[in-house]
Amino acid sequence: MAVGVSLVVFGLVHLSGDPVLLMVSSDAPADVIATTRHELGFDRPLHAQFTDYVARAARGDLGVSLRSSLPVAALIRDRLPATVELTVAALLIAVAIAIPAGIVSAVKRGSALDRLAMVGAVAGQAVPIFWLALLLIAFFGVYLRWFPVFGRGSLAHLVLPAVSLSTVILGRLARLVRGSMLEVLGQDYVRTARAKGVGEVRVLAGHALKNAAIPIVTLLGLQFAQLLGGAVVTETIFAWPGIGRLVVEAIFNRDFPVVQGVVLVVSLIFVAVNLLVDLAYAALDPRIRTEAA
Amino acid sequence: MRRDLAFWLSAVALGVILVSAVFAERLAPYGPNEQDILKRLQPPDPAAHVLGTDEVGRDILSRLIYGARISLLVGVIAVGLSCPLGVLVGLVAGYSGRRVDSVLMHVTDIQLAIPTILLAIAVVAVLGPGLPNVILTLSVTGWTLYARLVRGETLAVKTRDFVQAARANGAGDARIMARHVLPNVISPVIVVAVFAVANMIVLEATLSFLGLGVEPSVVTWGRMLNGGRLYLRTAWWLTAFPGLAIFVTVLAVNLLGDHLRDWLDPRLRGSLGSAQV
Numbered sequence: 001m002a003v004g005v006s007l008v009v010f011g012l013v014h015l016s017g018d019p020v021l022l023m024v025s026s027d028a029p030a031d032v033i034a035t036t037r038h039e040l041g042f043d044r045p046l047h048a049q050f051t052d053y054v055a056r057a058a059r060g061d062l063g064v065s066l067r068s069s070l071p072v073a074a075l076i077r078d079r080l081p082a083t084v085e086l087t088v089a090a091l092l093i094a095v096a097i098a099i100p101a102g103i104v105s106a107v108k109r110g111s112a113l114d115r116l117a118m119v120g121a122v123a124g125q126a127v128p129i130f131w132l133a134l135l136l137i138a139f140f141g142v143y144l145r146w147f148p149v150f151g152r153g154s155l156a157h158l159v160l161p162a163v164s165l166s167t168v169i170l171g172r173l174a175r176l177v178r179g180s181m182l183e184v185l186g187q188d189y190v191r192t193a194r195a196k197g198v199g200e201v202r203v204l205a206g207h208a209l210k211n212a213a214i215p216i217v218t219l220l221g222l223q224f225a226q227l228l229g230g231a232v233v234t235e236t237i238f239a240w241p242g243i244g245r246l247v248v249e250a251i252f253n254r255d256f257p258v259v260q261g262v263v264l265v266v267s268l269i270f271v272a273v274n275l276l277v278d279l280a281y282a283a284l285d286p287r288i289r290t291e292a293a
Numbered sequence: 294m295r296r297d298l299a300f301w302l303s304a305v306a307l308g309v310i311l312v313s314a315v316f317a318e319r320l321a322p323y324g325p326n327e328q329d330i331l332k333r334l335q336p337p338d339p340a341a342h343v344l345g346t347d348e349v350g351r352d353i354l355s356r357l358i359y360g361a362r363i364s365l366l367v368g369v370i371a372v373g374l375s376c377p378l379g380v381l382v383g384l385v386a387g388y389s390g391r392r393v394d395s396v397l398m399h400v401t402d403i404q405l406a407i408p409t410i411l412l413a414i415a416v417v418a419v420l421g422p423g424l425p426n427v428i429l430t431l432s433v434t435g436w437t438l439y440a441r442l443v444r445g446e447t448l449a450v451k452t453r454d455f456v457q458a459a460r461a462n463g464a465g466d467a468r469i470m471a472r473h474v475l476p477n478v479i480s481p482v483i484v485v486a487v488f489a490v491a492n493m494i495v496l497e498a499t500l501s502f503l504g505l506g507v508e509p510s511v512v513t514w515g516r517m518l519n520g521g522r523l524y525l526r527t528a529w530w531l532t533a534f535p536g537l538a539i540f541v542t543v544l545a546v547n548l549l550g551d552h553l554r555d556w557l558d559p560r561l562r563g564s565l566g567s568a569q570v
Contacts, residue, residue, distance in 0.1 A: 004402075126540055
């Protein structure tokens, strides 16, 4: 998978034209261009360049930024914590809102509360993240002045970007929790638990939610890519110094090694998250553990 | 009853947007790029500029009407290109099985591992901005969903009796795929394609918002939002109305998609998602 993603980003960079012409000044003489090309190995066959790129990437060497001349891996290492902070905060907000909302909707099916939550979820799925971000800036940042609207620093800086980003998965997650809970609440073991006199909270959290967890965890894994993608937009709007903003800046500067590195790292994070999701299945469902064994 | 109301409201909203897009020249009170610098940043006023004017005095309502044209055009064409490609890949992978399936699904999974918006901005950065390139970019990023879906459905359909019967009658693989498998896997594809139109509209708006979309002279809702963000403090209407237009369009398409999904196959309820970027 990692080699495949590398091939895609490597191909994209080479489709964009001769990388050497982006590195030297526009009026550079032909011999300077040829020397630079030779020094950087761009005169070698593409398959040799690709093999070399993958070998270097495996050692953590993602090349050098055309703009700043700094190693791409170092640039990403500097910016990655901010992106992780933002995406994890957004994920927590989405889970903290969507799971209770989905459970209440399922338990109070057909009630005004259910309808309100589901209208909110459907609307939430349709709100473009960049518009919501601007509305939050205008209202909570400019009008009420409750939160800072640019940069990273205190916890207050995190609130608006994280809330904006959380909407990428919030609506879909709430609808899925409701659907999964409705399915599980009709099962015999839930009825048995209630008949045994188990309290409602324990029935919902211990019996129903635990059994509804697999599709929820699957969605979280699959939607993590959307969250990382959404971070590109959110970071740009809120001037959040993460890898999303780094990649947008790199695209405008035509700094393709940085673009290549960020796409590769983000894709690897996504693959790793989905591997964790697979492992979580076994933790959530003993039947999967047994089958695997 | 409520679902019917949602359906009709969505249909009316989309109808209005569609008519605006088609008859933009007749309906828009001003040209999309007609400037009147003396009337810059005018707030909404029913007597003059209903939704106000932007930083160079262009009429917001007129630009929204013209913007609808690009949004719908990009959404529909991108889906029109990516859907057949994904269906073809999924059909061939599911029907052929073994090595072909493995190779095609590996390619699909590799692309799925790259977040859509990140891939889109990388591709558009390589191709350069402009309407055809944006459509091509969105098509390139959109086909994987159909491929995965159709491949799964094909795996189930190809073992059915009528496919075996067609094969026993001497039908070739291409004919079996086109005449027997495809009609039986197409319903969920139609539903996903409707949701995908909404997805593409948001994706195009996102690219335009980031400054990577169509040419500056072409009006799009995303570009209007990008221009308006500099005036959040003083002119709320610059961001409120384009955002609302995207929101209403995406909501209407999603609700129509929900309705279509229930109508085509109630078993799919909840299994095919709505648009999101």
